[in-house]
Amino acid sequence: MKLKDIAKEAGVSIMTVSNVINGKHSKVSASTIERVNKIIDKYNYAPNMTAKSLSQKSSKIVAVIISISEEDEQKNYLENPFVSTIIGITEKLLRQNGYYAMVCSIKSFEDVLKLLDNWNLDGIMFLNPIYTKEIENHLAGIKCPILVFDGDTINRDMISVNTDDEKGLYLSTRHLIEKGHKHIAFVANYDRNPLLTRRFSGYLKALNKAGIPINKNYIFEYSPNYEEGVKAGKYISSYYKEITGVVTTADMCAIGIMEGAKLCGYNIPDDLSVVGFDDLKLCSYVTPKLTSISQQIDYKTKIGITTLIDCMNAKKNIITPIVIDVKLVKRQSVRNLIFTNN
């Protein structure tokens, strides 16, 4: 079924049917509109997006880009609950607004540019902050709105949605301090990317503010994932018995740390307190339930996608950077070392 068929049956031209479908009602008489719509409903007609895209140079497709580094190529990125949660919300919001989500894992920025040419994309969303610089360099050539989560630069030509990373680790570290912890470890290879560096600075800030000296031995540069977390947990519980608390930059890593410490005979939180980051559903499934920093993933995604949709609809693209607040979510993985009535 195509426009031509509908037009024939209605006894009007193709253009008239097109105008009815696209809601240009000022250009068509009420009676014609009704007649055409009946036929459309009758056949459950859906316009061919492929043709529409070609003539309009706009496809209603939003590319949801996950950048995969060479080393992580074997991994299933969607097994990361943080990623899958965001994509789930994204797809739903896009569809409710008439857009389609094309999920693309990408190994180089060139792939993004090709994708752009391929599909007349109406929007692009970047989940990882890997390509911030490349995006900026190509900004002139990319005509569709770009949404960047956790990007490293603030550029008013793209929609940037960030978490208050420094505050996040400031809060988690301060929480341990308030509970009487003095020897607090930080786990994450903080110089790997700016996001982790920002979080690391929150850790330093909290210690400084409390007058606790920074101990370089307490900074463990493991990747913030489960496997590396296990290693960190084992290492800390084996060689740094004086450490009573650990902060890190991802729940998955925190869960690994707990596991590693347990394997070495520790009880959590009796022997080691742990605070995560992300506030995944998972925090409530593990034992003890993990205290974490919420970055309000649902809200963050919703704000980002809604802004993207607004930009796509309005064809505008200049937006104030958005920073999402964080908050501490207390559960069971932190021990109180202060023996008061608290």
Add this chain to the structure above:
Amino acid sequence: MKLKDIAKEAGVSIMTVSNVINGKHSKVSASTIERVNKIIDKYNYAPNMTAKSLSQKSSKIVAVIISISEEDEQKNYLENPFVSTIIGITEKLLRQNGYYAMVCSIKSFEDVLKLLDNWNLDGIMFLNPIYTKEIENHLAGIKCPILVFDGDTINRDMISVNTDDEKGLYLSTRHLIEKGHKHIAFVANYDRNPLLTRRFSGYLKALNKAGIPINKNYIFEYSPNYEEGVKAGKYISSYYKEITGVVTTADMCAIGIMEGAKLCGYNIPDDLSVVGFDDLKLCSYVTPKLTSISQQIDYKTKIGITTLIDCMNAKKNIITPIVIDVKLVKRQSVRNLIFTNN
């Protein structure tokens, strides 16, 4: 950059460039191929898929369909690790083979048909078994290969990939029996869909074979998810103290059951043994680590998608139904009640 531009610069016709790009090398001289390819590389030219789709009536897009029931509309389906794992593998395999994954959550089967008209889909993949009947009814009208995971009927005009569901629950139930359990509960509203019914019959089969009478009170018709699992766990630990083991149809539910029982003062597995289903990564993150039935999600998905790709490439569509084997993965959530040297 389009074919026309490349053709102009190479001093050839559009057709020749098209033939070079599409590998119809028998139609072009070697020297021309080289000259054209250089220009293509120079500009990093990527063909417009939108135009290609229109003329070829094939888009290289595969719709990855998640059917959302009315009641689950608020939920983020991608927070289900089972779903996100499958989608992650799917996207990767499709892209490696030149196809694009369009993820679509769908509330009615009509939406699928519209999608089909919209995008000249090259393939469709259904994740949930909700629309098996509708698919069959429309099979004549759908010209692209269809992949159905966990569907309820076997139809040789679609690629059906199923898990040996009955065997799955047979294995988990038998495992408890072998460990000396006599009072074994089943948690899942087994008549909600055929998949659950199949699993339920595995439970019955194992009990029958062991000569253990079926106790209707031990069948708890909760939905197999975390929240309902918690309810089931509370209920069982409060009112059925004689039950020492539980099987269910999803890890998320099993984790909920453990949580519910713990909340009522139970120790797992001392007071209650639990066996899940799916063998999610999550099984290793919880305490105790959950014994589960692996349905080999990675393998299952790979087989399904690979077959789909073969069919799309060959334009054929008649396939032997695929049934994936299951196996028991022992961890820590089952207690041995038999006091032997075992």
Add this chain to the structure above:
DNA sequence: CTGAAAGCGCTTACAG
């Protein structure tokens, strides 16, 4: 309010 013409960027089918 209505419609004929030209075009979006590619491919198919054909002539040379």
Add this chain to the structure above:
DNA sequence: CTGAAAGCGCTTACAG
């Protein structure tokens, strides 16, 4: 081996 013509199903820009 090469290319001019027609078409995929829509829209834009225009004439009436």
